[in-house]
Amino acid sequence: MDETTRRVGVLAEYERLAEEVESLRRAIADTEETADSADGLVSATVGGNGELVELWLDPRIYRSPDSSALAATITETIHRAARQVEARVFAEAAKFLPADATPETTDLRFDPFLHSLDRR
Structure with missing residues (x-):
């Protein structure tokens, strides 16, 4: 294989990886999960990057x-929505991660991308 052919192959591989990374980034950005408190008086929506998107209070x-109980209910509801969105994002990113990866051991902001680079 000559140098030009090798460079073309590397460039094509880089472009495929960049498309995959951008696709995952868009999927994460578009992901949202909503959780409701046990009493149904609080609802929280969290985005794919862990940000609070919406908080609804009946x-x-x-x-x-x-107020302490209300604060605890709001906090727990937000945490539940964050766990739900993390599970969805992890499922989306799983194809980019090692088989033994878990949500607890994975930094979903960087690990899918780094692992993809390592594979290539």
């Missing part, structure tokens, strides 16, 4: 003046 929450 007006009935104001019937109880326990």
